[in-house]
Amino acid sequence: MRSWWGKSSSKKKSNKESIIGTLHQKFKTTSEGKLNSRSGGSRRHSSDIVSEKGPQSRVESRSTSPSKQVSRCQSFADRPNAQPLPLPGLHPAAVGRTDSEISVSTKPKLEKASKSSLFLPLPRPACIRSRANPGDLDGDFVTASVSSESSNDSDDPADSRQRSPLANDYENGTRTAAGSPSSMMFKDHSSDATQTNSREAKKPANLSLSNRLSPKSPQRRNLSSHVPNLQVPCHGAFSSAPDSSLSSPSRSPLRAFCTEQAVNSAFWSGKPYADVTLLGSGHCSSPGSGQNSGHNSMSGQLFWQQSRGSPEYSPIPSPRMTSPGPSSRIQSGAVTPIHPRAGGAAFESQNSWPDDGKQQSHRLPLPPVTIPNPSPFAHSNSAATSPPVPRSPGRAENPVSPESHWKKGKLLGRGTFGHVYVGFNSDSGEMCAMKEVTLFSDDAKSKESAKQLMQEIAMLSRLRHPNIVQYYSSKANVWISPEQVGDKLYIYLEYVSGGSIYKLLQDYGQFGESAIRNYTQQILSGLAYLHSKHTVHRDIKGANILVDPNGRVKLADFGMAKHIEIAGQSCPLSFKGSPYWMAPEVIKNSSGCNLAVDIWSLGCTVLEMATTKPPWSQYEGVAAMFKIGNSKELPTIPDHLSDDGKDFIRECLQRNPVNRPTAAQLLDHPFVKCATSLERPFLESESSDPPPGVTNRVKALGIGNGQARNFSTLDSERLAVHSSRALKLTPHARSLSLFLSHTCTH
Numbered sequence: 148m149r150s151w152w153g154k155s156s157s158k159k160k161s162n163k164e165s166i167i168g169t170l171h172q173k174f175k176t177t178s179e180g181k182l183n184s185r186s187g188g189s190r191r192h193s194s195d196i197v198s199e200k201g202p203q204s205r206v207e208s209r210s211t212s213p214s215k216q217v218s219r220c221q222s223f224a225d226r227p228n229a230q231p232l233p234l235p236g237l238h239p240a241a242v243g244r245t246d247s248e249i250s251v252s253t254k255p256k257l258e259k260a261s262k263s264s265l266f267l268p269l270p271r272p273a274c275i276r277s278r279a280n281p282g283d284l285d286g287d288f289v290t291a292s293v294s295s296e297s298s299n300d301s302d303d304p305a306d307s308r309q310r311s312p313l314a315n316d317y318e319n320g321t322r323t324a325a326g327s328p329s330s331m332m333f334k335d336h337s338s339d340a341t342q343t344n345s346r347e348a349k350k351p352a353n354l355s356l357s358n359r360l361s362p363k364s365p366q367r368r369n370l371s372s373h374v375p376n377l378q379v380p381c382h383g384a385f386s387s388a389p390d391s392s393l394s395s396p397s398r399s400p401l402r403a404f405c406t407e408q409a410v411n412s413a414f415w416s417g418k419p420y421a422d423v424t425l426l427g428s429g430h431c432s433s434p435g436s437g438q439n440s441g442h443n444s445m446s447g448q449l450f451w452q453q454s455r456g457s458p459e460y461s462p463i464p465s466p467r468m469t470s471p472g473p474s475s476r477i478q479s480g481a482v483t484p485i486h487p488r489a490g491g492a493a494f495e496s497q498n499s500w501p502d503d504g505k506q507q508s509h510r511l512p513l514p515p516v517t518i519p520n521p522s523p524f525a526h527s528n529s530a531a532t533s534p535p536v537p538r539s540p541g542r543a544e545n546p547v548s549p550e551s552h553w554k555k556g557k558l559l560g561r562g563t564f565g566h567v568y569v570g571f572n573s574d575s576g577e578m579c580a581m582k583e584v585t586l587f588s589d590d591a592k593s594k595e596s597a598k599q600l601m602q603e604i605a606m607l608s609r610l611r612h613p614n615i616v617q618y619y620s621s622k623a624n625v626w627i628s629p630e631q632v633g634d635k636l637y638i639y640l641e642y643v644s645g646g647s648i649y650k651l652l653q654d655y656g657q658f659g660e661s662a663i664r665n666y667t668q669q670i671l672s673g674l675a676y677l678h679s680k681h682t683v684h685r686d687i688k689g690a691n692i693l694v695d696p697n698g699r700v701k702l703a704d705f706g707m708a709k710h711i712e713i714a715g716q717s718c719p720l721s722f723k724g725s726p727y728w729m730a731p732e733v734i735k736n737s738s739g740c741n742l743a744v745d746i747w748s749l750g751c752t753v754l755e756m757a758t759t760k761p762p763w764s765q766y767e768g769v770a771a772m773f774k775i776g777n778s779k780e781l782p783t784i785p786d787h788l789s790d791d792g793k794d795f796i797r798e799c800l801q802r803n804p805v806n807r808p809t810a811a812q813l814l815d816h817p818f819v820k821c822a823t824s825l826e827r828p829f830l831e832s833e834s835s836d837p838p839p840g841v842t843n844r845v846k847a848l849g850i851g852n853g854q855a856r857n858f859s860t861l862d863s864e865r866l867a868v869h870s871s872r873a874l875k876l877t878p879h880a881r882s883l884s885l886f887l888s889h890t891c892t893h
């Protein structure tokens with residue numbers, strides 16, 4: 148083994164502590180759990196599980212065909228167990244108005260009714276409008292909307308699909324709430340939904356009514372009473388992600404909380420990058436599996452998380468994502484006829500509501516913005532209250548808060564903590580990435596979420612490096628406080644518009660070696676800086692590395708980063724990370740968490756860039772973890788990589804963390820030492836004329852000659868938004884760059 152940094156790299160035998168027993172035990176448990184579930188015997192954490200997929204839905208859940216999804220939506224009522232839609236006014240006395248009545252008293256009735264073809268009556272609009280106190284009505288529907296929203300922790304259109312039973316079919320089985328108080332809090336919804344797939348056709352009205360009428364459903368809460376102090380630790384010290392099992396609060400609805408789900412979603416579904424949560428000494432969280440952003444991160448117990456299909460969710464919802472759920476219905480006025488929780492077809496299709504026709508069709512998705520309701524009845528008549536002017540997904544809404552200079556724009560992606568939007572400062576013309584976290588006052592996970600977010604801010608606000616995403620403040624000169632608006636918390640980050648490495652790989656396929664060298668060199672620079680601050684990232688992978696249009700790479704997502712107090716010391720191991728990128732010592736819980744875990748993950752990321760997949764991706768999650776943790780094998784290294792590339796990967800993937808080089812040492816490795824920068828210099832030379840096409844275009848824009856020369860080297864976005872920050876190479880930097888490119892060609 149070559150020791151190019153002068154350090155012995157003789158391999159030691161890896162720790163042979165085996166996790167076989169543990170995994171087998173878990174596997175056995177999960178298998179049993181699954182069998183129980185299939186036979187209807189399992190009721191694991193019924194309140195935690197948003198929905199459950201049956202054998203059929205499990206297959207379809209992996210379908211990515213929008214048309215298929217739509218077709219399933221349309222055929223929902225045709226399911227074998229589907230019952231005729233209830234007619235209004237048949238049995239008014241049977242309508243439960245309280246939660247207890249719905250959940251207890253009416254339940255047997257409903258089951259009985261389903262056998263005897265008797266159906267619960269449903270309220271007509273006229274009945275609703277004739278209420279003595281419109282506020283009651285509003286309250287009911289507000290309740291429904293809030294609780295639905297809450298149960299999904301999200302309010303963007305993309306989440307509509309999650310709330311839809313079809314969407315649940317599409318991606319559930321592992322779609323669960325996290326067992327958090329929040330999920331318990333929304334038991335009406337989650338538990339109903341959990342059992343929906345098997346029962347929903349039998350009792351759609353039950354779900355509808357319980358959602359609409361539950362007096363227990365939460366109202367919007369005063370956040371401050373529950374997250375009273377949002378001040379992050381002062382600059383003086385680094386903060387670290389807490390080692391609790393609640394590491395990824397906002398993603399709780401998606402977090403599997405029983406082994407059965409692990410099996411459902413990953414092991415038996417054949418999903419290559421299934422999300423896993425392992426039962427470990429600590430916990431894991433965070434995103435981005437190979438297939439979803441942050442969705443295969445670990446958190447404490449051996450669970451598989453259902454992938455959402457991509458680590459970054461497209462800001463433009465696909466057709467299958469456009470079925471508006473309760474939340475979007477409330478906000479957008481769109482109603483999915485088949486949504487049982489919203490009362491969908493049960494109400495509208497057979498009750499001859501005036502706008503029946505409208506409700507038969509799927510409306511276009513609306514952007515993830517909150518549209519003020521024009522009247523107290525807006526909720527109740529949500530189907531007919533589409534905003535007069537459809538908002539484009541990119542259209543900014545009002546400033547997040549009066550003091551904030553950022554306006555929220557389109558959705559960039561979703562992660563563990565919440566959603567990320569483009570932010571725009573109308574005054575300066577700058578953009579940022581706004582991370583939005585929705586907090587629920589009586590939800591322990593929300594507190595954890597806020598805590599982690601603040602720790603991430605505290606961490607990021609201390610870091611200044613070109614290869615680390617920069618934290619911005621919501622307000623001038625306030626650098627460490629997240630902004631709290633209602634029940635939402637915002638932090639503002641440098642906007643890296645190129646997306647993540649994962650997304651680039653998905654869109655364009657594997658990278659060429661030159662790009663890999665360059666990106667790796669930049670990742671290493673960021674890591675070397677981070678490690679010099681005694682901080683370990685713990686979730687290095689393609690989905691957490693952003694790339695700007697100039698090829699500059701930025702480490703992102705510091706939600707799991709940990710500060711190691713004393714250099715060289717390891718912190719107590721937390722089972723954190725994303726399984727395919729996770730170091731053996733983390734899986735085996737054998738030698739604590741130290742900086743070397745990032746080096747292992749870097750090696751996996753290099754392989755990911757070279758092949759589009761992380762190592763051992765041919766194995767299912769548990770098997771992959773077994774491979775990583777227990778085998779002595781190296782993952783397959785593609786032949787097309789240079790010897791330097793292969794050697795670099797081998798160095799990173801040494802099983803004994805002690806033998807792994809440091810980031811600083813790896814910067815001297817030949818694979819990255821001569822990496823050529825992809826970043827185009829900002830040309831200042833008067834003699835370099837732009838191509839004729841560009842010149843003409845620039846002339847057409849009325850830009851003078853001098854400006855035109857520079858314009859040719861800038862992408863329009865950067866020019867428009869970051870002109871004040873445009874990179875200019877000083878003469879010294881230019882000559883340095885030339886020198887480096889010259890010396891590295893040899």
Ligand SMILES: Nc1ncnc2c1ncn2[C@@H]1O[C@H](COP(=O)(O)OP(=O)(O)OP(=O)(O)O)[C@@H](O)[C@H]1O
Binds near residue numbers: 563580
């Ligand atoms: N600074 C940014 N610029 C551009 N896009 C971003 C930025 N930060 C995040 N995103 C987008 O938002 C998605 C989710 O962000 P991020 O992963 O940081 O969220 P998170 O809550 O920390 O989730 P997780 O821990 O699951 O990764 C990313 O995959 C990326 O597409």
